[in-house]
Amino acid sequence: RVVAAGGYDPNIAFWDESPGSQTFCPTPGSERECGSNYTNNFGEPPQELVAAAKSVFSTIYPGKDWAPTLECGDSFGTPSGDGLGLCTGTSMSAPQISGVVGILRSINPLATTSKPVLGFGDVAGIRSVLAQTTFEAQIAQGWTPTFGHGRVDAAAAARRMLGTVQGRTVKNRVTPLFRLYGANAKDYADTTSPQFAIAIAINQAGAYQTQGSLIPGYDEFPPDPGAETPLPTPRAAIYVLTTEYKPRPEWPALVPLYQMDRSRNYPIGCTPPTPGCNTKNRDYILVTTTAHIEQAYADGYKLRTIQGYIYQPCTVEPACIPPGTEKMYRACKTADDDCATFLESERTTFEAAGYTAAYPSGSNKVLGYAYPYADNDPPRFPGGPVGDGLVDGFEWVIGTKIDSWDSDGDGDGDVEEFPMVGVAVSDPCSGLGGYSCPADVIFKNGFQ
Structure with missing residues (x-):
C-alpha cells in the first residue's frame, strides 16, 4: 500500500555497508549501519524508488547530534550550532520521495495513488508517474531488486503530471x-x-x-x-x-x-x-x-x-x-x-x-x-448530454476548445486524452485530425 523507499550513497551506488555478508547485520552490540534494505523474496514488498541515504545534508536540532557513531547530527558537515548537518539512513530517503509526492499532489490533487506498474484497466497516478520518470526509466533501465524503478526525477515527474498540449508542457491546471x-x-x-x-x-x-x-x-x-x-x-x-x-x-x-x-x-x-x-x-x-x-x-x-x-x-x-x-x-x-x-x-x-x-x-x-462550474461543450452524440466532462475553466487554461468534445479531431475526446481528474494520456491538440486547438496562444511572446 505504500512506496518501499531505498537509498544510495554519494557515488549514486546502492548504499551497502554490510561486512561481506548480511548475516550479521546489524552487527550485534554495534550501531553500525549495514545499508539499505531490499528483498529478492517473491511476495514481499519490492523496492520501488530510491533517494539519497548516505551523508545527506539536512536541518538538524542546533547543537545536537542524533547518532555520533553514524556521523549524524549538527557537528557533521558544517560548523556546529548552525542547525545544519549530515545524517545517514533511509529515513533520509523517504522524506525526499514524500516531498516529490507532495509536489505531484499539489499539481493534481485529484490524481489517484495508483500502482507503480500498471496492468490492464489500471489508471495512472502518483506511483506510476514516479516509476515512469526516474532517471533510470528515462534510459530504459528496468526494475532491479536494489534500485527498484530508480532515482526520483522531480522535474520529469512534475512535467508528466502537468501534461503536454500541442507538444509543450503546460504550466498550470x-x-x-x-x-x-x-x-x-x-x-x-x-x-x-x-x-x-x-x-x-x-x-x-x-x-x-x-x-x-x-x-x-x-x-x-x-x-x-x-x-x-x-x-x-x-x-x-x-x-x-x-x-x-x-x-x-x-x-x-x-x-x-x-x-x-x-x-x-x-x-x-x-x-x-x-x-x-x-x-x-x-x-x-x-x-x-x-x-x-x-x-x-x-x-x-x-x-x-x-x-x-x-x-x-x-x-x-x-x-x-x-x-x-x-x-x-x-x-x-x-x-x-x-x-x-x-x-x-x-x-x-x-x-x-x-x-x-x-x-x-x-x-x-x-x-x-x-x-x-461550467461545461458547455456540445453533445458528443445527437441527443446526448451537454458537456465533455472537462469544466470550461480547465479547458481555458490548458488550451483545448470549450465548444468541441474533440479539439484536434482525432476521434479521441479531450477528457480521454487529458482528464482533469487523472494523468494525461496523450496530447489533445496534436492536430492529427486536421485541425488543432487554440493552445498556440498560450505559448506566444516567448512564454515557453
Whole structure:
C-alpha cells in the first residue's frame, strides 16, 4: 500500500555497508549501519524508488547530534550550532520521495495513488508517474531488486503530471475547491485536497457536508476502509489553479490562497443561537496577502497550507478579467462569526444569508478571479448530454476548445486524452485530425 523507499550513497551506488555478508547485520552490540534494505523474496514488498541515504545534508536540532557513531547530527558537515548537518539512513530517503509526492499532489490533487506498474484497466497516478520518470526509466533501465524503478526525477515527474498540449508542457491546471458547510459549526470551509475534505467531513461535532455542483469525473472521495459513516459526495462551486504560473502572458498574475483556521472557546452558559456564542465554532478562511495573514494570526487564526491560486484583481475591468472567470469574494457573517468565499454568481445568495462584512475590516472583499462550474461543450452524440466532462475553466487554461468534445479531431475526446481528474494520456491538440486547438496562444511572446 505504500512506496518501499531505498537509498544510495554519494557515488549514486546502492548504499551497502554490510561486512561481506548480511548475516550479521546489524552487527550485534554495534550501531553500525549495514545499508539499505531490499528483498529478492517473491511476495514481499519490492523496492520501488530510491533517494539519497548516505551523508545527506539536512536541518538538524542546533547543537545536537542524533547518532555520533553514524556521523549524524549538527557537528557533521558544517560548523556546529548552525542547525545544519549530515545524517545517514533511509529515513533520509523517504522524506525526499514524500516531498516529490507532495509536489505531484499539489499539481493534481485529484490524481489517484495508483500502482507503480500498471496492468490492464489500471489508471495512472502518483506511483506510476514516479516509476515512469526516474532517471533510470528515462534510459530504459528496468526494475532491479536494489534500485527498484530508480532515482526520483522531480522535474520529469512534475512535467508528466502537468501534461503536454500541442507538444509543450503546460504550466498550470485547474482543480475544484471543495466546499463544505458545518451546520453545527456554522462554518464554510474550502480546500483543494480530497484528504483534507475527508478530515473535515468526518468531524461529527461540526456536521460538515459538501455543497456546490457535482464534479465531472470525480464521483467520490478516496475510500476509507475504517470509516463508520459514508463520506459525502464531492462538490464544488469554485475552480482554482494549481501552480503559480499564469497560463497566458496577457492574463493577470496569480496569487496564492492561504488557508487559515481558528477554533474559539466560549464561556460556559454562552449557547446558540445567541450571536457570537456558537460553542462548536470553527472558522476556515482563505487569504491572499501577507498583511491579511498577519491580521488573521493576530485574531487567533493559524496558518495552514496553500490551497491553490487565483488571478489577482486587475484594471481595467472587465476587459482585463480572464475569459470564463468571475470575481471571487471573501465576506463574513458577524452573527455566526464565520467567513466564506463565493463567486459573483453566488453573491446575491450569500449576501442574503448575512455574508456582507469585509475581513479584515475595511479591506476589499474581492480576492481576485476564479472559474465557476461550467461545461458547455456540445453533445458528443445527437441527443446526448451537454458537456465533455472537462469544466470550461480547465479547458481555458490548458488550451483545448470549450465548444468541441474533440479539439484536434482525432476521434479521441479531450477528457480521454487529458482528464482533469487523472494523468494525461496523450496530447489533445496534436492536430492529427486536421485541425488543432487554440493552445498556440498560450505559448506566444516567448512564454515557453
